[in-house]
Structures are given as structure tokens and as C-alpha cells.
Amino acid sequence: MKIIYCCYGGAHSSPIAAAIHLGYLSTTKCPTREELWRLPYFDKTDGRDRGNVMFVGIDGDGHEVYICGRGREKLGIEQAIRSGIRLACGSQEDILFVDTLSAVNLWMRIGGYLSRQWKVTQVGRPIVIFGSQMAFFNLVEIVNQAKQSVQFMISTKS
Numbered sequence: 628m629k630i631i632y633c634c635y636g637g638a639h640s641s642p643i644a645a646a647i648h649l650g651y652l653s654t655t656k657c658p659t660r661e662e663l664w665r666l667p668y669f670d671k672t673d674g675r676d677r678g679n680v681m682f683v684g685i686d687g688d689g690h691e692v693y694i695c696g697r698g699r700e701k702l703g704i705e706q707a708i709r710s711g712i713r714l715a716c717g718s719q720e721d722i723l724f725v726d727t728l729s730a731v732n733l734w735m736r737i738g739g740y741l742s743r744q745w746k747v748t749q750v751g752r753p754i755v756i757f758g759s760q761m762a763f764f765n766l767v768e769i770v771n772q773a774k775q776s777v778q779f780m781i782s783t784k785s
């Protein structure tokens with residue numbers, strides 16, 4: 628199974644969700660600024676990365692975990708990825724797209740825009756860190772739901 632955590636730019640909520648899924652972050656305490664900075668792709672992607680599926684790791688059950696920034700093209704990006712997999716003779720049934728945007732708050736939007744769009748990282752990064760910490764437990768819930776969905780998908784295939 629391939630799990631793809633998606634958000635607008637692929638720089639904040641999806642890397643955090645992927646890290647939660649892979650156990651890189653504790654689900655019981657809010658991560659520190661340093662823990663967030665160490666995450667793969669956190670505050671490192673930009674508009675040129677939108678639509679790229681980026682590998683983050685393999686979970687304890689052998690599922691591949693990815694992130695993807697979709698911009699405003701949620702459905703279009705998903706369709707393009709599914710089409711690519713179909714062209715490569717892969718199974719679309721083994722993919723779960725998980726939208727993390729519902730956890731994104733105003734602080735994350737403002738900080739992310741300043742940091743990623745305007746490149747004002749000294750101002751944007753502390754704001755996006757604050758917002759990410761505030762959104763953390765919502766992201767934990769999204770990941771928990773995703774893991775339940777994966778188990779359901781696997782159980783209905785057998």
C-alpha cells in the first residue's frame with residue numbers, strides 16, 4: 628500500500644503527517660521547533676514541487692509513505708498520479724490519498740506564505756512553526772484515520 632499525504636504546497640502539514648505516520652514524532656506530545664526542522668521536506672518544498680510525489684519512508688507494516696503538494700488542483704493532481712500509475716501497470720487500488728489541509732490553520736497559512744512564497748523565512752518560519760504546533764494533534768487524528776482506512780482497505784481485499 629502507498630499512502631500519500633497531501634496538502635497545498637507539500638511543505639508543512641503533509642511532512643508532519645508523514646512523520647507522525649512513520650513514528651518520527653511522538654503522538655502524545657507536541658514537537659519542538661528542532662524536531663520539526665529535522666523532518667524530511669519540512670519547509671523545504673516550493674511551487675515547483677507541486678504534483679511531485681516524494682518518498683518519506685516505509686512504516687512498520689511495510690507501507691510506503693509519501694507527500695505531495697497539490698496546490699488548488701486537488702482532483703487534477705490525484706487523477707494525474709493515478710493515470711501515471713495505470714500507465715506504469717501499477718494498481719490504483721493500493722493508493723490512499725490523505726488530505727491534511729483540514730488541519731492547516733491561519734498561522735500555518737501566513738507563515739507558509741511568507742516563508743515559501745515570499746522567501747521571508749526569518750519572519751515566516753517562526754509563524755509556521757507556531758501554527759504547526761497548534762495543528763499537531765489534528766494531524767495526529769488525520770493520521771490515525773488514515774491508518775484505519777488502510778486496514779479497512781486491506782481487509783476488504785482479502
